[in-house]
Amino acid sequence: MRVLVTGGAGFIGGNFVQYMVDKYPDYTVCNLDKLTYAGDLTKHQSIEAKENYSFVQADVADRESIMALFEKEQFDYVIHFAAESHVDRSIEDPEIFIKTNVQGTQVLLDASKTFGINKFVHVSTDEVYGELTFDCKTFFTEETPLQPNSPYSASKASSDMLVRAYHETYNLPVNITRCSNNYGPYHFPEKLIPLTISRVLNEEKVPVYGEGDNIRDWLHVYDHCTAIDLVMHEGRVGEVYNVGGHNERTNLEVVKTIINSLNKSEELIEFVKDRLGHDKRYAIDPTKLEKLGWKPKYNFDTGINQTIQWYIANKDWWKQIISGEYQKYFDHQYDLKK
Template sequence: MTRKKVLVTGGAGFIGGNFVQYMVDKYPHYDITNLDLLTYAGDLTKHSGIEGRENYRFVKADIADRDKMMDLFQQGQFHYVVHFAAESHVDRSITDPGIFVKTNVLGTQVLLDAAKAYGINKFVHVSTDEVYGELDFDPDTFFTEETPIQPNSPYSASKASSDLLVRAYHETFGLPVNITRCSNNYGPYHFPEKLIPLTISRVLNGQNVPVYGDGGNIRDWLHVWDHCSAIDLVMHEGAIGEVYNIGGHNERTNLEVVKTIINALNQSEDLIEFVKDRPGHDKRYAIDPSKLTKLGWNPKYTFETGISQTVEWYLNNKSWWERIISGEYQNYFDKQYGI
C-alpha cells in the first residue's frame, strides 16, 4: 500500500492538534507531518502519546517563511495539505490586526505557492463560518455555501481573504482544493481563552465568568472530533474546488453555554459577570451542513453529550490548562476583561 504523506499546518493548536492525533491513529499507513510555529496557543504536550510513532513527525516553522516552506514541500513530497494554521482569536484581532493578515493571508499564499510548485493531490483549507458575517435571530435562517462573504472582524476578514486566495489558486492555476467552514468547536485541548474552557477553568477556580453584553449572542457548537471526521471525509471524497460547511446544529446563546457548564459543576450562577460587549460582536451563527451530510457525514455528538465529555476532560487534565493560564496569559486576560 502506498504511504500517503499529509502535511497538517497548525497541528499544535486546538483543532489541528486533535486532527493530527485522529489521523495518526486512524491511518498508520499515512505519514503525518505536523507543522507549527508554536506561538502562544501552540502546545506540543498534547502529542506526547504519539511522539514515538513511526508515522508522525513535527516541524517548527512559520508558514509565512517562503524559503522554509519551499524546502519543506520539496523534501516532503506531500500528497495532501490540511491547512489549520491561523491566528484565530477575535479579541486579539481587534487589538492587533496586523499579525492576522501576516499569518492568515500571507502565510496561506506562501503555502499555496509551495503546493502549486511541488504538486499535491489536494489542499484542504480549514476556514470558519465567521466569514459569512452574522445572521439575525430567525431560527429558520442558516449559512449555506452560497451565502455571500461579509466578515465583520479583522480575524474573519483575514480568513475570508485566505478563502478567496485558495479559490483563486484553483480557478487560475488548477490547484486541487477544498474549503471547509465550520461552526464553533469545543472539546479536549481547547485553549483556555475561548468561551467554554474559559468558563470551566474559572468556575473550577471559584472566579467570576465574564460574559459579553447580555450573553444573547448565539453560536452553533461542533465537537472537535466531529470536525475531524468531517475534514477526513472532505480530504478523501470532497469534490475538487468545492466548499463544505461543517456544523453541529447545536445552537445556544453564550449565556446558555455558561449556565450549562456552571450547573454541570454544581456551582452558583452568581459567578456570571456581564462585561462590556466587544466591538462588532456578531449576533448569531448557524450552519446548514446538508451538502456535507449528502457526502456521508453526520455529527456523533449532541451538545449535551459533548459538553459533559468536555467538562470531564478538563476535570481530569487540570495540570494541562493550569500551566497555560499562568504568566503572560493571565496578563492578557486581565487586560482584555478587566476582572
C-alpha cells in the same frame, strides 16, 4: 500518503493530527507549527514516538522554510489549519492576522502549486459569512455571500478567496471547509467554553460579553475531524463544505450549562462591556456535507459533559497555561471586579 498538517500544535489541528496518526497508520503525518502562545506539543506525547508522525517547527509565512520542506517531503495532501483565530486579539492587533492567515496561506498555496499535491484542504470558519439575525429559520449555506465583520474573519475570508483563486487560475486541487464554533479537549482557555470551565473550577468570575444573548452553533472537535477526513478523501475538487453541529446556544446558556453541571453558583457570572462588532448569531446548514456521508457523533449535551470531564481530569495541562502571560492578557481584556 504523505500528509502535511499545518497548525497541528493548536486546538483543532492538534486533535486532527492525533486522529489521522491513529486512524491511518500507513499515512505519514507531518505536523508543522510555529508554536505561538496557543501552540502546545504535550498533547502529542501519546503519538510522538510513532513512526508515521513527525514535527517541524516553522512559520507558514516563511517562504524559504516552507519551500524547502515541500521539496524534501513531497507531500500528497496539505490540511491547512494554521491561523491566528481569536477575535478579541484580532481587534487588538490585526496585523499578525494578515501575516499568518493571508500571507501564510499564499506561501502554502505557492508551495503546493510548485511541487504538486493531490489536494489542498483549507480549514476556514463560518465567521466569514458575517452574522445572521435571531430568526431560527435562517442558516449559512455554501452560497451565502462573504461579509466578514472582524479583522479575524476578514483575514480568513481573504485566505478563502486566495484558495479559490489558485484553483480557478492554476487548477490547484482544493477544498474549503467552514465550521461552526468548536469545543472539546485541548481547547486553549481564552475561548468561551474552556475559559468558563477553568474559571468555574477555580471558583472565579466568568466574564460574559453584553447580555450574553449572542448565539453560536457548537461543533465537537472530533466531529470536525471526521468531516475534514471525509472532505480530504471524498470532497469534490473546488467545492466548499460547511461543517455545523445543529447545536445552537446563546453564550449565556453555554455558561450556565457549565456552571450548573459543576454544581456552582450562577453568581460567578459577570457581564462585561460587549466586544466591538460582536456578531449576533452564527448557524450552519451542513446538508451538502451530510449528503457526502458525514454524520456527527456528539450532540451538545453529551459533548459538553465529555469536555467538562476532560478538563477536570487534565487540570495540570490548563493550569500551567493560565498563569504568566495569559493572566496578563486576561486582566487586560476583561475588567472584572476584584
